Amino acid sequence: MAGVDESDLAALRREYGEVGLTEDGADPDPFAMFRRWFADAQAAPVHEPNAMIVATVSPDGRPAARTVLLKGLTDDSAGADGGFAFFTNTASRKGDDLAHEPRCALLFPWHPLERQVRVEGVASRLSDAEVASYFASRPRGAQLAAHASPQSQVVAGRDELTARYAEAEERYGEGEVPVPPTWGGYRVRPESFEFWQGRFARLHDRIRYRRTASGWEIDRLAP
Numbered sequence: 758m759a760g761v762d763e764s765d766l767a768a769l770r771r772e773y774g775e776v777g778l779t780e781d782g783a784d785p786d787p788f789a790m791f792r793r794w795f796a797d798a799q800a801a802p803v804h805e806p807n808a809m810i811v812a813t814v815s816p817d818g819r820p821a822a823r824t825v826l827l828k829g830l831t832d833d834s835a836g837a838d839g840g841f842a843f844f845t846n847t848a849s850r851k852g853d854d855l856a857h858e859p860r861c862a863l864l865f866p867w868h869p870l871e872r873q874v875r876v877e878g879v880a881s882r883l884s885d886a887e888v889a890s891y892f893a894s895r896p897r898g899a900q901l902a903a904h905a906s907p908q909s910q911v912v913a914g915r916d917e918l919t920a921r922y923a924e925a926e927e928r929y930g931e932g933e934v935p936v937p938p939t940w941g942g943y944r945v946r947p948e949s950f951e952f953w954q955g956r957f958a959r960l961h962d963r964i965r966y967r968r969t970a971s972g973w974e975i976d977r978l979a980p
Contacts, residue, residue, distance in 0.1 A: 788832035795865075816858070842942055843945075847882075879946050880945045888942050902922060905925045947968065951963060
């Protein structure tokens with residue numbers, strides 16, 4: 758297999774289109790703006806438009822990022838419960854990071870639309886009832902896998918995971934699969950949004966929303 762030619766990487770670029778984003782065209786409510794763009798991503802279609810990158814930081818300052826799926830969105834009308842929800846193993850690296858530092862960042866990369874949305878906020882744990890309700894909706898295979906996988910821990914190989922999955926199948930048979938004790942969810946309450954639209958000559962549009970005591974403040978950032 759041929760290696761990567763660094764000169765090719767330096768020359769690898771494409772031009773963006775002329776579809777723009779103006780302050781007048783931005784909804785006063787960032788949640789409404791996000792829902793509008795999310796609908797565009799679904800219609801595009803973007804493969805898994807609810808895929809988002811979650812960036813966290815460890816207690817010793819080491820950053821990490823990974824892709825998870827957005828599984829719930831509630832706006833500010835829900836009060837402190839408004840935000841972006843996702844589910845995971847709470848004993849994973851991301852779970853450990855959020856337990857020590859709940860401030861985190863989300864990124865939705867919608868490349869076919871030449872758009873991305875960045876969100877910065879604070880994560881809090883979802884209630885047991887919310888976790889149980891979502892876990893019950895998952896395919897049975899995914900439920901069993903949640904028991905089989907010690908997420909972020911070193912395993913001997915693929916065979917170990919396969920064996921652990923088979924053990925979970927045998928343990929629960931045809932019965933209900935319970936929520937694992939280390940499986941849960943988080944809701945990220947936004948403190949800021951940034952909507953990015955690619956533009957010609959790299960003069961991209963960046964519209965930022967910042968949460969203030971009186972509501973959301975909107976401004977434009979230089980690309």
